[in-house]
Structures are given as C-alpha cells and as structure tokens.
Amino acid sequence: MRMHQPGASAKLAFRLFAVAFVSVFLVASCGGTPTSSTSAPPSHFPVSITEPGGATVTIAHQPHRVVSLSPSATEMLFAIGAGSQVIAVDDQSNFPANAPTTKLSGFTPNIEAIAAYTPDLVVAAEDTGSLVHGMQALNVPILLEPAAKNLDDSYLQIKQLGLATGHSAQADSLVASMRSQVGALVASVSKPARQLKVYHELDNTFYSVTSATFIGQAYKLLGLTNIADAATAATPDYPQLSPEFIVSSNPDLIVLADTKCCQQDLNSVAARPGWRAIAAVKSGHVVGVDDDIASRWGPRIVDFMRAVASQVKQIERAA
C-alpha cells in the first residue's frame, strides 16, 4: 500500500491549496467594498471622550464610517439613531436586523480587514490582538466600551456613543426612557413575602452569573436572590455550578440564557437527573430568554427585565 508518485500528488495538493487560499482571499476582499452613508445632523466636533478604561479619545469630525466590533455597541448605536453612520459591524452583531453584519471579528480582530472599510471611528468592547495600537497607527480613532458591570455603566456608554457620533440628544432621551422603564418594572415587583431564588443558566454545563455581573445586577434590582452568589469566593463573576448545589438550592425561578446555543427549555431541564424536584421545574417557572440579550449590555436589557419581572409576579400571585 505505498503511495504512488509522492512528488506529483504533493504538487497537486499544493496547487489546490494555493487556489483555495487565493479564492478565500478574493472573497474576503470583495466583502470589503465600502457602501455610502447618509449624514446625520451636525454636532459640536471635535469631541473628547474619556473611556471607562481612563484613556481619552478625541474625534475631530462627526464620523460617517463607523465600524462596530461590539454587539452591545451596535445595538446602542442603532438605538440612538446613529445606525446610518455605521458601515460595518462584527460577525456577532446580529441586532438590529438592518445592521451591516460582516465577517469582521471582535474576538480576533484583523487590523487590515477593519482598515479596508476606511473607518473614521472604530468601537470595540476589548483591546485584543493589538487592536488599539493598530488603529492608532492608522490614525483611526478607536473607542473602547468594555462589558458594563451595571445599568449606570450602560447608560454612560450610550451617552458616550451619542457624543462620539453627534447624537447626544437622542442618547440622553434613550437613557431617560430606559431609566423610567426600569424604575417602573422594579416598582411593579412588590416586596415579596419571602425571598425568591433565581438560577440563571448560561449553558447546559451549568455556567451561571453572580450579582457582580451586569445581568446579575438586573436580578438584584428585581429583588431576587441569586443562588450563584454562593460561589463568589471561588469565581466572582461566571462560576460553573455543581448540579447538586443547584438542585438543593431549590430555585423558584430558572432563567435559561441557553435557548439558542444549547436548545434548552422546560422539558430538557425537567429531563435532567434529579431536577424534577426543583420548585421552579415543578411550578413550570423555567423561562427561556434570548441568549444574546442576556449576554449584552445594550438597550434590550429592559425587555429582559420585563420578562423576568412578569415571571416574578406570576410566582407571587401563585403563592
């Protein structure tokens, strides 16, 4: 069983590889063809913004070719009316539907691929792969809006994006509207007779969130006790919980943020060994949420809190 003509097959393989490589490259470059954008009302430029990280970013002119590498920032930009100035968003930015999703990655950013869009502002959540250094070398202003720890962080980021894109007024009114909606939701959940316990599931290997996270803060505002907080000592933010701990904690509400990644629902949760004994499973208070909403810190957090608040009210009514 010897391989015949090893030299010839190696050459063929190399040629095939080269062809495949070049075609991928061509397709990628075609994707980079820029599209035109309409202008938004003028604002007071240049502006200086102090990032949550402490660095100051100066934007000389109102940007019209914004590239967003952060799904949360994409949602914020479109919510404040800056969507028409956004020419490209990363592969994870799937909301709103009209966001110009591309192959760009926010996790492993490719500086040249971003530069191909000739952006006049780049927004990202983290500085990976020398992203900031690369953009600065190309004289493109880059604004980092990292994962928010609470609603106030989120409000600040919306206002900063408003300032950076010339939509301060819309950003302010969005923040005001979010504040009043969140306030109404918190008020609508009357002080319960007993503390309700919640388990928030990130995936079906039982990763969860503590109150130190953005989503954990939402539960705290709604007066829920988060069972994952018991694991804070070992893992402050996203612990992987032991199933026997979850079962014996007996949460009143289970929120599944793994409906898209892992197709989880009440039935699959009830089928797990031992989980039928949990109060939330018995009473059917296992609610699926959009994985994306629960992992971002954009304006849709209000929808998430509304869904949770409605469950809390149901549980209280039943009690």
Added chain:
Amino acid sequence: MTATVAVSVVPERPAALAGMPRLPWTWAAAGLFALVICCAVGVLVGPIHIGVGAVLQALVGGQVDPGQANILWSLRFPRVVLGVLVGGTLAVSGAAYQGVFRNPLADPYLLGAAAGANLGATLAIAFAPGTSILAVNIVPLAAFVGAGAAVAGAYALGRSVTGLRSATGLILAGVAIAAFFNSIQSYVQQTQTASIRQVYSWILGRLVTAGWDDVLLILPYVILSAAAIFVHRRLLDALTLGEDEVTSLGIPVRRVRLIVVVAATLGTAAVVAVAGTIAFVGIIVPHAIRLLIGRSYRVVIPLSMLFGAAFLVLADAGARTVVAPAELPIGVITAFLGAPFFIAVMRSTRAAAL
C-alpha cells in the same frame, strides 16, 4: 467482535514467560480496598452535606429525606460509578498503549483519540446543538465517532508508510493526525464563538453528565475493552522482550498490537465521549504501579483498573468540593497532580537507564 477475536489469538503460554511475576494477592486486596475507600469518599463529599447515616440508609432502601435521596440517586451515585468506569478505562488503556508501543510516554490519546473526540464534540456543539440520534445526545456520539476515526486514520496512515514494521511509524502518524484534527477543531471553535464555553468545558473533562444514562451508554464498550486487554496481559509482557525475539517465539506481534489498540481505543472513545478528554490518568496510574509494585503486565493491567478507578473518583470528589458550590474541570485536578508525578517518572526512568 473484539472479544471473540481477542480470545482466539491467545496462544499457549510461551515457556520464556514462565518466570514473569504474577499479581500478588496483597496488592490486589489493597487495590480493591483503595477503590472502596475512594468510592466512599466520593459518595460522602460534595457541596451538599449528606451524612454517613443517610447514605447507608439510601443504599439499603431505608427512610431518607427525599431531597437527599434525590441528590444521592440522581447525581452522586451515577457520578461515582461513572468515575470508576472512566478512570479504570483510561488507566488500563494507557497501560496497554505503553505495552504495545513499548513507550513509557504513551497515553490513551497517543494515536489521536483525544483530538478526534474534541473535533467531533466541537462540531456537534457548534452545528447541531440539542440534537439526538435514537434518544442519545449527539455530542457523545460525535466524540465517539471522532475518536475512532482519528485512530483508524492514524493506523491506516502508519501502515501505509511503514507497513507496521515498527511502532514509531504508527506513533508519528498519530501525532500528524492529532495535529490535523486539532487545527480543524481550533478553526471551528474560532468561527463559532457562541459555543466556546461549552467546548472549553468539554475539552477539560467533567463527570457532570446525564447520570445513569451515560453509565449505561458506555458500560458495554468499557467491559469489552477491559476484557480484551486483560486477556492479553501475558502477551504484553512478551512484547517487552523485543519485537524480533517475540516473533521468533511465534507470537503474532502485529495482530496483538492491532487487537490491543482496537480494544484500548474502543474503551477510550467511549469514556471520552461522556467525560471529555481527561488528562494524565492513563500515564500516571500505570507508572505509579510499575514504580511501586512491578513492571509485569499481569500486575500493571489489573491494578491499573483498580487504582485508575480509585484515582478518578477521588479527583472528581475534589472537582466538586475544592471551589464548591462551583465546579472545577476534573482535567485540571488530574493534570495538576499528574504533571509533577510525570516529572518524577521521567527522572526515575532516566536513573534506571543510566
């Protein structure tokens, strides 16, 4: 299939092997004792405290708090049993690979089983989440198929290159296949970032699983694999004499190698499918036995089953208590203990060789 072929190939015991040591009954008893103790620890410790009395009551079917009974029967007992199966299989497969390849660094993943399983699981998690085939979750199925495909690929490649004249060609083929599968796995993981956490938790290994279903799923493969390797323990001893000498004794070296590799792969693929790629058990357990008790495979194979099972049950007890109520991936614990031990093994084999 494997078992019947395995039995038929065992020849009459060659006279040259008559002097090899048998398994001392004291060590067999010690192995059983260690397994029982570790299982007791595994059943008694966890993030939720359940007393000895309640556990004994539950085992004999007595009156137990329903919450505790639920945790014991649905979660802890199947987890301990799974630990026994996974640990025993990985250790015995590692020992078998080390014997077949006469390579102290061989582990059950040498021919690409881990890379294949990781790729299969990653593809299933990324592209077919929540799917089942015949009521079995697709992730373990894909991992099982991936592990088998990688080893079969390595075997075919090794055979086409060296005709199995030496084990080295097979090992190098395994390395190449593993690297190739790993690159595809990394690519898929890179492009499917939404599933990264699941993939990560799969690769580091865990016994947090579907309970008794997983135990039943792998039990036939584990038994078949262990039985086939156990039957060949004398021939593994014969292989230590060197390939040419063994061939002159009339032992079909290549056939023995194929059967043992197939058996070890079957067991490894099954346990990897439900527990992920748990590192180092297949290396540290057989080597500890060689260093402490004896090098004969009549000692190493049965004791690897017992001590491998005991070690993994203990490691899993650590995985669910060290950072309770959170979990540590079990691979973190086995490798944390395994790496220093591995260094000790290398030092001692160098000392022996000098």
